[in-house]
Amino acid sequence: MQDLFKTLPIAVALLAGLAACGDKSAPAPATNTPPSLADANQPAVIAEKAKEQMRAALPQGDPQTPSASYVQLQSGNQLMFTYLALANLPVNYSEVAQSYSPEYARSSDEFQKNDLLKALKPKIDNAVAQASQQRYLKLSIDNALQKYDFEKKGFPIAASVWDKGNYRYFGDNGKYRLSFHNGADYRYLSVPDEDKARVIESLRSKYEPLELVVYSYAQDADISNNATQAQILKMELVDRKGNVLTTQGGR
Secondary structure (H helix, E strand, C coil): CHHHHHHHHHHHHHHHHHHHHHHHHCCCCCCCCCCCHHHHCCHHHHHHHHHHHHHHHCCCCCCCCCHHHCEECCCHHHHHHHHHHHHCCCCCHHHHHHHHCHHHHHCCCHHHHHHHHHHHHHHHHHHHHHHHHCCEEEEEEECCECCCECCCCEEEECHHHHCCCCCECCCCCCCCEEEECCHHHHCEEECCCHHHHHHHHHHHHCCCCEEEEEEEEEEEEECCCCEEEEEEEEEEEEECCCCEEEEEECC
C-alpha cells in the first residue's frame, strides 16, 4: 500500500506535466484575422461599395471656387428648390405652394387657391431653374465646436455635420433637408498651430459667438429622405466681428 501511495503523486505529476505540454502546444487564437473573401461578399459591404462608386461618379465641386460665388442657405424653401432641381422629378405645385406661399397655405377657398397656384407656378419654375444653376452653397452653424482635442490637434465638430444619419434643416420648411456625402472627412476642424488653437479654445470656453461656415457643392438628391446631398469643399471659423480664425480645405 505504501508503494501505491508513493506512485500516485508521481502519476499525477506526470499527467499534469502532459496537460501543461498540451496547453503550450495548442495554437493561440488569432487576434488580427484579416478580412476574408466571405466578409467582402456580405450584402452590407457590397451595398456600401456600390454607394461609394456612385458617389465617385457624381459631379464634383471645385475647391478653388471663390467664397463670394456661394449662395447662403437661410431657409428650408431654398433647400426645397435645390432638391427639386436635383431630383429631376415632376413638380407637385400644390405641395410646393403649401410651403412657399403663406397665403396659399391659409386659404380654404378652392377657387382662390387655384387662382393663386396659377400665379405661383411660373415663380416656382423660376426658383427651381435658378437653384439648378446655383449649386455652390454655404451654411452657417453656430456653436458647432467641442473642446480642443490635443491628440487630433483640432476641434471636434457637431455630429450633424459629419454623421451619415444626421441632417440639417430650417424651421420654416423642415421637410427638405441637407446632408453631406463626405462629412466623415470633416469630423475635426484641424488647428495644428497651438497659438491659434489657444485663441479659439479661449473663445469657445467663454461661450463667445463662433460661426462655422460650411462651403459645399450640391451633388444629388436623396429621394427617400427629401434631402439634398452635398460635398463639403471647405470650412471657415468666423468670430462675432466676421474675422476668419481658421480655414480647412479649399485647396
